[in-house]
Amino acid sequence: MRCNLCSIEFATEQHHTIHDLENHSLKCVVTQYDGQKVTLMRTDGEFCCPQCQKPFCSKSGVRSHLARQGCKDEEPSSDPPRQAVTIPEASPATLMLPTPSTEPPRGHDEAVLFACQRQDASELDKIATLGIVHFLGLSPLTVKDSLGVEQNALAHPDGIKRLYIGALQSPVTVPNTNKRKLMADSVCQKCSPITIPSLESVFAFSPFCSVLRTRTFVELTESICCLLNEDWNFQPQHRYGCAQMLAGCLLVNTTNGHAVLANTVEVYGRTSMVDAHCEPFGLKKGVAIRTSHPRPSAAFYKDVWPSTMFSATEGERLVIGTQSFDALVTSSIRLDVRDQGSVGAVTGNFRLTSEAESTATRIYLDKESLDM
Structure with a gap:
C-alpha cells in the first residue's frame, strides 16, 4: 500500500493509517510541560512550537519537544528535522523449488507428434505426419532436461545408435539453413520436373x-x-x-x-x-x-x-x-x-x-x- 502524498510503501493498512495521522493531519492537540493544552495547526506541512517556533513534521515530534523542560532555552534550528521513514513489514519469501516430472514416458506415436509439434492437430493431420515420418524412416529420440521433463526429437535409427554408443562431447546445435535455402532458390520452377505421387x-x-x-x-x-x-x-x-x-x-x-x-x-x-x-x-x-x-x-x-x-x-x-x-x-x-x-x-x-x-x-x- 502506497501513501499518495509522500509515496512511501506500507505492508498493511494499519501502518498506512498511523503514518497518515502522524505526518499529514492538519491540526494537533499537545500538552506543554506546564500541563496547558495547545492546539497547533499545520503550516507549510509542519507544526511549529509556540515557544521557540521550531518546526516539526509529525505530531509525535512536537509533543515530545513541548513535554520537555527548558523549551524556551532552545534555539530554533535552521535545518528541518529529518522525516522518519516507516519501514513496512515484509513477509518472509518462499522459495519454490522445481518438482521433478512424474509423468509416464510417451509412446512412439505421441513422441513423433510431440517432436513435430502436432499434438493439437486434427486426426487427419496426425495420420499424415505419422505417415511421412514412417516413410522417411525416422524414429523418435527421448531425452530429459534438468527438471526431468521429457523432450523428443526425430533422427535416423543409425544416428540414434551412434549417440548411444558415444557420449555427447558438445552441446546440441542447429545446422545453418542458408546453404539449403540458396540451393532451393537456384532451381527454376519452370524447368522443375512434375512430381507424380508414387x-x-x-x-x-x-x-x-x-x-x-x-x-x-x-x-x-x-x-x-x-x-x-x-x-x-x-x-x-x-x-x-x-x-x-x-x-x-x-x-x-x-x-x-x-x-x-x-x-x-x-x-x-x-x-x-x-x-x-x-x-x-x-x-x-x-x-x-x-x-x-x-x-x-x-x-x-x-x-x-x-x-x-x-x-x-x-x-x-x-x-x-x-x-x-x-x-x-x-x-x-x-x-x-x-x-x-x-x-x-x-x-x-x-x-x-x-x-x-x-x-x-x-x-x-x-x-x-x-x-x-
Whole structure:
C-alpha cells in the first residue's frame, strides 16, 4: 500500500493509517510541560512550537519537544528535522523449488507428434505426419532436461545408435539453413520436373497403411494392357480372367492425390454380340452418347481408360474401359482418407470428372489377383 502524498510503501493498512495521522493531519492537540493544552495547526506541512517556533513534521515530534523542560532555552534550528521513514513489514519469501516430472514416458506415436509439434492437430493431420515420418524412416529420440521433463526429437535409427554408443562431447546445435535455402532458390520452377505421387506416398498418407503393406501391387504394363484388350470373340475365357485381374486394383488420381481400392468389378462386353448387357452407344438427339471407350489421349496406358460415367437414372459409376470391355466398380473404399466405403453400382467417393483426371489416373493391380 502506497501513501499518495509522500509515496512511501506500507505492508498493511494499519501502518498506512498511523503514518497518515502522524505526518499529514492538519491540526494537533499537545500538552506543554506546564500541563496547558495547545492546539497547533499545520503550516507549510509542519507544526511549529509556540515557544521557540521550531518546526516539526509529525505530531509525535512536537509533543515530545513541548513535554520537555527548558523549551524556551532552545534555539530554533535552521535545518528541518529529518522525516522518519516507516519501514513496512515484509513477509518472509518462499522459495519454490522445481518438482521433478512424474509423468509416464510417451509412446512412439505421441513422441513423433510431440517432436513435430502436432499434438493439437486434427486426426487427419496426425495420420499424415505419422505417415511421412514412417516413410522417411525416422524414429523418435527421448531425452530429459534438468527438471526431468521429457523432450523428443526425430533422427535416423543409425544416428540414434551412434549417440548411444558415444557420449555427447558438445552441446546440441542447429545446422545453418542458408546453404539449403540458396540451393532451393537456384532451381527454376519452370524447368522443375512434375512430381507424380508414387504408390509408396499413397501408402504413407493412408490410414490403412499397415493393411496395404501386406499386399503387393503391380502397375499396368504394356503386356497387361494388350491382354485386357483381347477380342472376346476369339478369347471368350478373358471375360473371367479380366474380372479376376482387376479385382482389388488401386486407382490413384495424380492430380489431387485421391486413391481408391476397387474390391470387386463387373465386366461387360463392348458389343451386343458378346454381351447382351453391353454399354449403350450411338446418337441421342443428334449427339453422340458419352461412353467409357478409351480416348486416344491416354497418357499412362494404351487403350485403358478409367472414368466416371454419369446417368440421371443410375447416378455416378466408376468404370475402367478398354477396347473389348468396360469394368464397372461395384465395391470400393477410399485410401487417402478414412471412408466408410461404397457398395453397389454407384461410386460417389471417387470421381474422375474430366478427361485430364482420367488421363492422369494410374492403375495398380494386386499381384495375387494377377497371378491367378
